[in-house]
Amino acid sequence: MNSSFSSSNGSSSTYTIDEIPTLIYAPDRPNTSHSAYSTTTSASTTTTTTTAATARALPSSSTTSPTYEENTYINWSQETQRISNLPSSLSKKWTTLVLSAIILGYIAAIINLISISLNDLKKGICLSNLDAWSIFNPYSTCPANEWYNWSRLLTGSTAVWSRILINFPIYLIFAVLFAMGASYLTINREHLIRQSGIPEIKLLISGFNLNVGKYLGLHTLLFKIVGLILVVSSGLWLGKEGPLVHVSCCIFNIIYELIIQGKFGTGGGTKPNEAVRREILSAATATGISVAFNSPIGGVLFVLESMPSYFSPTKIMWNSFVAATIAIIGLTGFSAFTDGNNFLEQDLFQVNFGNFSWLFLEVIPFIALGVVGGLYGYYFTKLNQIFQQRTLRKKVQSLLVHAAKVDPKWGPFLEVLAIVVLTTLLNFPLEISKLPLSSYLILLFKQCSKDASDGEANAEDFLCSSSNGVTVLKLLYILVQGFGLTAYTFGIDLPGGVLMPSLVLGATTGRLLGIVTQVLQSRFNWESLSTCTEKSCVVSPSSYAVIGAAAFMTGITKLTMCVVVIMFEMTGAVSYVLPIMCGVVTSKFVNDWLTPSNIYDTWLQNNFNRRGQGFFSTDGSATGMINEGKGTGIVSFSNLTSTIKSKLPDVTVQALMVPLEQVKCLCLVNEHSPYTAESLWDFVNDDTHEGYPIIINYSNPVYIGYVTKLELVSKLQTVNREDSSEPISFQIANLPRTALSMQLHYERKNNNCIHLNLSIEASPFYTNEQSPAILILEEFEKLYLNHLVILSTNNVDNQIMAGFIDRFILANAINDKFGKLVNELADFEAINEYDLETAVGDDEVEMMDLRYNRKSIELIT
Template structure:
């Protein structure tokens, strides 16, 4: 029997191999070598780096004081989120309606949360009536539209000023960045989730949504919720129990809270987190935290809305809930399937158009062109003019149709509602007109202009999300297909197509709108279960759950076949951390580092060739390592120069390049901290590391004795890698190891020299993330690098070639990964 120490210096782990080459791992529990991490220890993480999940999870507090503070924080934040959402809803609706006119009626006859739609028709006054007591087309064009445009212009300019000048971190929805933060990324936590960003996000969101642009508030409410939670975390928990793992555990619950109050869907919010957020924690733990916070937030939001509806205002359910009633025909599967296909295609086209506007310099050229027209210089003016141009086009297109001037969520509600027997509001609902042809033309016009405007607007320097616009476009498309289906039903009039219930015929355009909204939301987000639940909680469409599931499933299949990322992952891939030019900032320009291999579609995984990790690793000679025995002496100035000309967050520590024994990993922050205490800039420095192997320690002592000048010994702390792999490991195994173990880097050892643990390469999560983002296109020519059977030192005379190959595969797997903790 032969054996190999995986730890030197008495660290206690040993692998033994029997005569049949069967490995056995043994571990000697020596009390003297056990140094548990103190629970009070706080590790510093730089921006653009990932936290050490294995370390943070080991020091999660478990005291009763911490638990009580944790639950107090999440419940208090949920209450605040509920009231903040109510304030945003109320303010945005009132400012939006102010562009059209004022309701002169007793408050108890209409809803404060929807004045324009619920105000009695004879009590609503447009601006032309208020100012000139005039009605008609002329006054509508020359009075109402200019005031409508002027007020929209004021709202959007203030929102743009806040975003561009005051806090650029509030732009767009915030869900992609929150996803990164929850996965462990350290993205300007104190700023991005701080009080200043929270204030400007709320103000900017209200103004943007009120302006009438094709942007929603649902996504940004996730950012608002996480800001509130993070502020309370720092005030209540962070002072005595600071832990980055706990912070992200609670941020997951805050994400569910934001979605819950956005759609009034607590269960949907919980499922949204489980489906979309990559997290270290067990799903059951995240589910319970999210369930509590979502429930509390929606309860307080609902309690506030009780006081916003007038005493005489009756809001009926969108659907009549009849359990066990089969209220749709089997032949309707055809239009339901069509809606699902359209949803998948919509998601693909939206992402393609949105990426085209940003990645091909199109938006930059628009900025430059608009600025040159007005004789202005600077990209900042181009951003302002772009927003004004988008607002002008949007206002011109939506003003002629009354319902499109409503807030998007109010328009969505009208799409979900069946045509009443008599008109109860002041606006003309064209969808209930007698002419199906005119109605279809208007719906098609809304879909086309909404698609192009929303795909471009989701990218301007304004806060706003894409969930509500996608729901509106899907509901509009579904309603259009529903009208067509209803016409077909009436035209043929057979028993199979014209079955009616007591209330109405089976084909209901409003139910098709619900199915279309779910399908389009899946197409843009690739989410499934949470979309079905959100639509059910939003509408109460119990009898249409199965058609919604069918359309969502088809939308997901179609969209997966067309593209691999949802809108949020696409934005991260194309924009996040791509434009950095500052040398020395950790991971500048390297992208997100989000290794999400499990979430990829199957056709993407099929593109990955069967190659070894040495095909993707950074070879030793190209890896910037810190040498314990350097070829040139270290001084303070030389070490500063060593760490200042790159964007790495740390360096592998080896003996030297000629004898690359792997010793540990040194962070750049650790080096900076040690060098800042050195006064003599010319003294020769020898790095002192605790627990060195005897062979490395012998080389270092020999190196120090060979130097005649005085030596300054500098103690330095290193990270011990929990896992190392050798160059025979497959790329698939490496990817799954990074994802499942939440690793930040892997040291690649030489498979031919396992005793001394010689380093041959290095891989970090940013290298692998870029490989995933490129869909493995860089590996297509690497099949030649796969190890041949002749390279394995295995003797045997197998008559069955399959048996021979199976043994080779088992041998490779045994050699590929070594657990050393």
Template sequence: MASSVQLNKTPSTVLSARAQANGGPGETSATIEEGDSHGPEHIGHKDDGPLDWYVEGPGRRVGYDDLTAIDWIYEYTKERQRLRKILAHHTGLVGNLRQLLDASHVWFVLVASGISVGCVAAFINITSDWLGDIKTGYCKKGVGGGDFYLNKQFCCWGHDEFAQCQDWTPWPAALGIRARAGQFVMGYIFFIVFSVLFAVSAAILVKHYSIYAQHSGIAEIKTVLGGFVIRKFLGTWTLVTKSFGLILAVSSGMWLGKEGPFVHLACCCANIIMKPFESLSQNEARKREILSAAAASGISVAFGAPIGGVLFSLEQLSYYFPDKTMWQSFVCAMVAAVTLQALNPFHTGKLVLYQVTYTTGWYSFELAPFILLGIIGGIYGGLFIKLNMLVARLRKSASYPFRNRPLLEILVVSAISAVVNYPNLFMRAQLSELVYYLFAECATIGNNDIFGLCRATTAGALSMAWLLVAASLLGLLLASITFGLRIPAGIILPSLAIGALYGRTLGVVVQLIQKHFSTSLLFAACTTDVPCVIPGTYAIVGAASALAGVTRMTVSIVVIMFELTGALTYVLPIMIAVMLAKWIGDVFSTRGIYESWIQFNEYPYLENKDDAVMPHVLVSSLMTRVEEMKCLDANKPHTVENLQNMLRTTSYRGFPVVAFRKAGADVAETVSNRQYPRENTLLGYISRVELAFALERMTRPSGHRPSPEAETVVDSQTPCYFTYHPDIATGCGIDLRPWMDQTPITLNANSSLQLAVHMFQKLGLRYLLFIDRGAFRGILTKKDVWWILSASADGPRAEGFVADAETRRETALEEDESLEEARGLLQPELGEPAHQKMPS
């Protein structure tokens, strides 16, 4: 830790400094983030001198800017200060009740979020199913067709075969077309028109109301939970836009899912509900604990798997997941699942449409096909990520014809998808319906075999198998193009569908082999009274392997599939397939689809893992050296005008405060003499935001001064100090110590890069300062570490410091002038210099 200079001042001076830093009656806690504010009786001592939390310590903070990283250490320090204040000011029964009320805020938010997520999921499921069926016909049930709002399932409720349902009217029949060829052509046209209409409508909603509603949102949620601030990403408009946009996108029949977006919607609900509770909404660390729990509820309603949702949040999303967060996630996921169960959107008692039940077992000869499914799943996952990233890079290229015309691109892709989907019966159906039939046993399907999955003849089974193969290959191609369009779109359900398609195919082949060679010794364990090979189980194992290959998740997928099927006996085959899919997928790349998008968009997300590959060098060879950056000399007087000019002409996020041996000496000249290790003693670090805010507060007109106790007469030449100075006590200078972090995390400049990276990963640091025998030597920021771990080839270090915002790196999601949007996350943080090419 950097040591602070001993300050010889009285308690009255300390209180005067606090009065100068504190806001007046007009200031709100939303503007300034602060910790405890005790009176004089709570002032401690350090080295027999007075201590104030704002003067010696992390300092006061302003709310975080958009697209910046949070300070985890400060946030938890602030929370401890808040709890100490409650304990100090409330004792006895009143104190116990106050603590109980404070603790109840979290549980109220969790329960309310779970209920909201369940209601939103039910609304989306019901509406998207109806609009999806509208592409093929409408319900004329009821007096004068009054039940047109029913989807095909509810319209034909009670019929054994949908083909015999007279209440559902296809569009060609409604137009009086009786010729089979005419019915096919007209049905084809209606299908294409509605598909394009729904997809373009979703794109228009995203463009005009909330650009943050695009994509699945999981990559951004991971980044947010990792400590990054994205304003409006979890706002009300994003929730509304993504809800309706997701309904339209899913109804279009494109190869996308709603499971990933459910996670984003759940986090939006939690973020909105917690806003009235300042103890949660004004603490970024606690807020992320609630968001982790809400993310579990999103998966809970997406799969009907509460436990799987908790594990998904733990394994895939959360950067920091203590025991209390697991318990909170469990409660939120359970409440969401109970709410969805109570609403019963499918009128079947199921939480999701493709939920099935298996009670049969499997035979030892099936182990080989299950292993093969795991291998196929890993190959599929690797190929999908490669192809999807290829398409994403193509979209960013200047030669891409739809680069600035996303609406036209979505129109073209949706039209192509509809043209390809309609002739293939498996691709024409909604993905959730398709997955249900692929998972189900033939005995369960009965007379409702609309896809012909249970054909008894060998020729019929083989022809159906070829359709399954064609659907899986075309689905891979369409899903890789669709995922990344500027509409709400997830990849989980398409992966399940593709895996179920090739899994069912293999199941049909194995079933035909068993029937052909039923007397073989290999199948001696089979009995005649029950089916020996059940293709639906192969679809389940294939779906799990495909999802594992794409996301590289393991435990959560096994639990989710178990909760979907209730087949305890098939847990072992699913585990084998998932394990192999991950191993095979890691051969292509160790990153899953979400990590690949994080990398592609240059989001500042550091994996909290110990397996990061990094060069074996000293941190001194990669840090930004003191000669290359702008430092504030504590021994040199600064004026308000000087500091404001510095803020205007530089783009750093913050400035180290250093006491140079020769006041006013040139930085490069001063530190060049290594014989004086104490010539640039590090006193602290002040953020650009805090410095700008403090100067703005003190330079307000006299009628808007932040505090009547601050008697300093401020003009452009008023001196500003980062250490104690007599001018502060006399009201002739501005004390900036309360806004300075005087205890920044420091490390020796000769430490290994691996140690520095681990400190960033484990402590959630925004920056790390380096010293050599007490002398300040350099700095590394979170973005520096990200570039190092990414081994990026396009991060050259510029000489000196970044003095112009024009030098910022290209944003993660490029600005689209036609959309007038600025969603992109990663402009390099303003306090970060440009980067040199990192060693591979």
């Protein structure tokens, strides 16, 4: 290719590129150097010629599909403009939703079937005819006289010694094998399958680029399914409900790539549209929750309530509802096929309270359950964050390694081994605590039967055969050990969620309080507390279990409407919707008073993309990932309006922005020395920013536009290594008159400049430094901005840049509850520390202190 660059005075200079630098960018490479961008030699020869006028006439933005780097946010305005409304595109989208939902329904049924069957295999085998029990719950539904534990099966004995010497070792061996198998898959095979995946899915739906092809790929899906089955089968205090969201999103994303992008077959695919992908992922999230709880409406509300989405609620709701309904049909059909004549059409955890309703006086224990649920969410999150500290976990692993005298690389495996052995030791003494969490929850939701028969199910009398005192002690034991084990286990290198453990702990608390209330009812023969009738009791411990489960789920997730709907869809307790709402509302108020973040947001704020957490090497040095160490960048007030937003000091954007002198900008006319290819490579390798504002220079900071690092690096690749010390002049379309004049003078001063054509992003929104900070927050949240340039109020003809703010800086301010705005320093991690008093002045800092202490009612509204 032959072309020539002419200088701005009209003389043409031709040069030859003998070596083209090649971009090397490896964000997934562990312990790499700080420089993510470097150059190598290529043996091609290229000559380029054009005129400066032609260069300046180039379009300022590309009409092709934008390319995003990992750890950045998509450009929502560009992506949504590229969404096609043609019938063929719509048919592909609906085909993706329908086919994915059908597949998910059957996969969810298979996960349930295998995980519960393997869990029950640790205890024994049911030898009854299949018509007498359900293969979806063998141990709990098998007739008691037809269940053979391992000691009865192998020796014919049911004595205590046989349970200790035969049943316990077999139970422990199975549990260890299952847990260690899942640990091996997570640590050695695919680390992305750990935990539930809901926080990462929230990031993806908000527009974050988190290696989607791998995180939601087929490889991750297969390992997640196998690992999840093994974890649930091991008996650890982890649930499969949260991870089913990750499984669902993997399935929907794979089908999306096959059908819409056309990666499968010979038809050729279209370029990926990240907005459409996230529209489908929103429906996938709702479908995952739906199949987890058999609650299609609750799944739809879960997405609307917890996931930030650019699309209108109506669009998300319709897509989600169709997909969730189809998935539930597939799940139900699989159940009918596997259970045959034994299949009963009922709710997942059907509740039969009898022919009675709740009393008004019972509002007191309902509110008490809500208070306990709110406290549970707060203290569980605090304890879980303590257990997830890298220093604490490294200390635990080092102690285990020292005790076992093995290589330190086995530390994570020994940690999993220790927790599964401890869980097994604590669970084995009680038959009820050995049940899978979902089976135990069914018992908590069941009313005790008055009549018992010899052929009843194996687990029917676990909560009803003993006195109330013994039952209360059992429930207390399960509650205490379950709380501690879940807080630690939800954080180790295993796939698993916290939703089902929270429901179980809440139902246990509710059942316990229900028993106490029932005892009080029998002691005080008040007319308002009528005693038990022949068929039922007015006070039903099983109904309290439902309310407690809802309160604890709200306490851990801060969700309200979707929890209420999930509970009555899951249990069929329609007459108890109002008590459930009472417990949920109380739990929400109490938890909001204690903390602004739920378990998922807290994990993202403290563990995702933080120094020493995942994206950094063990010694804390940066590895060059774009936006590394800057947090999530999520700017959402959907659940923070009454907690954080109302406490924002009544200040201007000056208190939030990074002032111009601290912003790393590209200068059209560099004041000190001209840019060279060599200096620009050093420039881009010296930070983890995703782009730079372009100004004339710091003395004359006229704002020109914004250029991404990827764009700058791709253009630097065209510069010959031999010319790396030659001065460079940026060629940008539609320069302001002042900038063009200074650039012409600069090019005349520096002969033989290398002209670098840059496509810049013209910012669609600007604001000045006196704009209220709360207005800036609203703009980022509702317009899905990625960055915002702050202009000076002293503008006359040109746009004079005064500061800069992006979503990562703003998200850090939100996460620390704006506390640093009233401190001496404000460190937003993205840029160097800057003195707040220098930015706004001593008097205004004192005024900020006064405003911060004032709760402004207008901010709440």
